[in-house]
Amino acid sequence: MTPIEEDIVARAARGDADAFAQLYESNFDRVYRYLYVRLGNPTEAEDLTQEVFAKVLEVIGTFQWRNVPFASWLFRIAHNKMIDHIRREKRVERVDSEETVLSLDDPDPAEIAEHNLQLEKVRHNIGRLSPAQREVIWLRFGAGLSTTEVANALGKSTGTVKALQYNGIVALRKLMEQAG
Amino acid sequence: MSERIEEALDRYIDCLVRGERPDVVAPDDGDLASLLGPLMQTSALVVHQLHSIQPTPDFRQSARMRTRSLFFAKLARRETHPGFLFMWWQRRWATAMATVMVACLASLGVVAASVNALPSGFFYPVKTTTEQMRLSLTVSEIDRAQLQLEYTERRLSEMTRMAGRGDTESALMLAAEATRLIAQMCTAGLFGLEGAQADAAILMSGSGASALGLAPAVVLTADRDSSLELLHYALEVAPEELRPRIELLVTELSREFDTTIAHLEMATTSR
Numbered sequence: 001m002t003p004i005e006e007d008i009v010a011r012a013a014r015g016d017a018d019a020f021a022q023l024y025e026s027n028f029d030r031v032y033r034y035l036y037v038r039l040g041n042p043t044e045a046e047d048l049t050q051e052v053f054a055k056v057l058e059v060i061g062t063f064q065w066r067n068v069p070f071a072s073w074l075f076r077i078a079h080n081k082m083i084d085h086i087r088r089e090k091r092v093e094r095v096d097s098e099e100t101v102l103s104l105d106d107p108d109p110a111e112i113a114e115h116n117l118q119l120e121k122v123r124h125n126i127g128r129l130s131p132a133q134r135e136v137i138w139l140r141f142g143a144g145l146s147t148t149e150v151a152n153a154l155g156k157s158t159g160t161v162k163a164l165q166y167n168g169i170v171a172l173r174k175l176m177e178q179a180g
Numbered sequence: 181m182s183e184r185i186e187e188a189l190d191r192y193i194d195c196l197v198r199g200e201r202p203d204v205v206a207p208d209d210g211d212l213a214s215l216l217g218p219l220m221q222t223s224a225l226v227v228h229q230l231h232s233i234q235p236t237p238d239f240r241q242s243a244r245m246r247t248r249s250l251f252f253a254k255l256a257r258r259e260t261h262p263g264f265l266f267m268w269w270q271r272r273w274a275t276a277m278a279t280v281m282v283a284c285l286a287s288l289g290v291v292a293a294s295v296n297a298l299p300s301g302f303f304y305p306v307k308t309t310t311e312q313m314r315l316s317l318t319v320s321e322i323d324r325a326q327l328q329l330e331y332t333e334r335r336l337s338e339m340t341r342m343a344g345r346g347d348t349e350s351a352l353m354l355a356a357e358a359t360r361l362i363a364q365m366c367t368a369g370l371f372g373l374e375g376a377q378a379d380a381a382i383l384m385s386g387s388g389a390s391a392l393g394l395a396p397a398v399v400l401t402a403d404r405d406s407s408l409e410l411l412h413y414a415l416e417v418a419p420e421e422l423r424p425r426i427e428l429l430v431t432e433l434s435r436e437f438d439t440t441i442a443h444l445e446m447a448t449t450s451r
Contacts, residue, residue: 032235053247122229142230144197166186173222
């Protein structure tokens, strides 16, 4: 964590609205995206995104430094929320989504349909990777975390994360080629 | 070799997720490049597809509102419970200081001159300090509630005047202060609304609102709705002698907020 980030988080924990807003704005989209790609349902992703930030507000004062990036801590919360949600709903993680709502600049329905189809293919194939590879790909590509942040979030070394990422992409490429 | 390829791919993905130009990490080694090429292609496709997922503008807006509410609710809860000893000390100290100050200022005629001051005016701090002092010195709960209602009316009137001058920031601060006063009144023993201050104080601070990128009209509408909700609660439990004043404030509050919102919208349109 950079000293600037540490300062922002400390100020947010003390009740500084501007600092909290900075953390919120820089992480909101990626938390939503992470939950969306994991759950495949925009409504559930919206609900859980709000729950994640409510939880962050509740526990931000307990955030421990020890060189753990804020994003790693945040995505652990997001991950735990998602697991709780899946358990609560007593269902398996969705690989195919029923409904895809995307904010695309081009409103052409054919293009949107094509795009949604492609997105679903990617999601479906990522869902077929090993659990460890899948988690790295979701966090790295979906949430846009750095390798260090992913490593801290998953409690793995950066070397392991890089290896999982590499193997995950190799496997994904094969799956996509097979699917045509 | 495998470490080099993992490293090169990682750097490439880093650029992709940050939205930077990825060609800067293209390896010089031909073999490495041929191995990496297809993987880079797959990575680019995955990033492109996943990053197209964006929250809808409506959700973004409503989530901001909710988070902002929770943030200020938490802040207010913390401020509402500073501890008995601290509150006792603070109140005694404030009362003593205020008494000294008002005696000095009254002898100079400054207090009278400050009654119509606006936040941009030189005497405005005198006005608010005098109000604080009167509140500190008032023992009767009914009298305190009367004062809080009176000060709320003042804040609302100031809010409209500042909005009329195009000072959005002051108008937002005054709206927040009016709401805070109502909440303060409702959490007193007379009304006994638990956590009301917390719920209402979410609306405090124009800076917090702007920081979360909310439009002034949205903030003011939320302030108005919450204030009205609190006043309706107060009406249900208020002693008989306070009800007419609260009823009057309900009407005034709606009118002042509507006028303020109209001023600010007009200012935005004319820009």
